[in-house]
Amino acid sequence: TAEIINGKEIAAKKREEIAKEVEKLKENGVTPGLAVILVGNNHASRTYVTNKQKSCQELGMHSILIEMPEEVSEEELLGKIDELNQDPEIHGILVQLPIPKHIDEKKVIESISPLKDVDGFHPVNIGRMMTGQNTFLPCTPYGIMVLLEETGISVAGKHVVVVGRSNIVGKPVGQLMLNQHATVTYCHSKTKDLKSYTKQADIVVAAVGIANFIKADHIKEGAVVIDVGINRNEAGKLCGDVDFEEVSQVAGYITPVPKGVGPMTITMLMYNTVKSAAESSNR
Ligand code: NAD
Secondary structure: OOOEEEEEEEHHHHHHHHHHHHHHOOOOOOOEEEOOOOOOOOOHHHHHHHHHHHHHOOOOEEOOOOEEEEOOHHHHHHHHHHHHOOOOOOOOOOOOOOOOOOHHHHHHHHHHHOOOOOOOOOOHHHHHHHHOOOOOOHHHHHHHHHHHHHHOOOOOOOOOEEEEOOOOOHHHHHHHHHHHEEEEEEOOOOOHHHHHOOOOOOOEEEEOOOOOEEEHHHHOOOEEEEEEOOOOOOOEEEEEOOHHHHHHHOOOOOOOOOOOOOHHHHHHHHHHHHEEEEEEEHO
């Protein structure tokens, strides 16, 4: 049976390192600061935002939450972002997605200064990632790379099959794997005969959003299986995109849900904010 990759433990270790870095920066008069903008009343979004605030506090960072009503105008939101772009106490700006439909998401993302885009969603930063330059890497994909690194799994020369091609998970995680010299295959909703690809993979990353979608017969014996999904099954229980029960019988390594990829996402957000603070003090 598969070895379980303990994301909670690895995240805790990373957070200790981040806390030390925060302390060092504070000694030099810089307190890393994150601004989170929450628009409207999405319940899941509120939980995510609260967790991000809490993590900042735990690490001794400065954080502010800006709440805006559902019917806020695009102009007002962009104005707020511009203000934060100028604010020397803020090193990271994050607009919690999704935002209401009357606001142009693309415009909002592009209005955040690439120097404060700690989510790594700005096209400039995506381009920098693609060309292997210094940038803010998107948090969930970055967290996956750290999980592998900390587990001692090298991706160079491996065949990685990414299932899912979203801008926030699938596409960037494949790119980061490629940057680390993996051979990458992307599969998605239009892929024919998905199994024929996943069966060949040394590493499978599942970012589909369908509960227990990946089964034992998708996986090669001994493969590494990374489960990004956060879903609810029919019983309302939290579960991933991978059928953990049966896949853990064939895989070599597997991330559980919860306590796998999830805890890494916020950790890398904290990492990026601290990195931004450090870089701003060197400019
Ligand atoms: P998305 O809905 O934007 O993308 C899903 C992708 O799955 C699409 O690209 C689609 O082509 C692909 N897909 C759909 N049906 C498929 C099928 N039958 N066969 C193959 N591919 C198929 O989702 P997302 O934002 O990438 O998120 C994916 C999952 O990861 C969700 O459960 C989400 O909640 C979770 N998530 C977790 C974290 C975390 O921190 N752990 C972060 C982001 C997203």
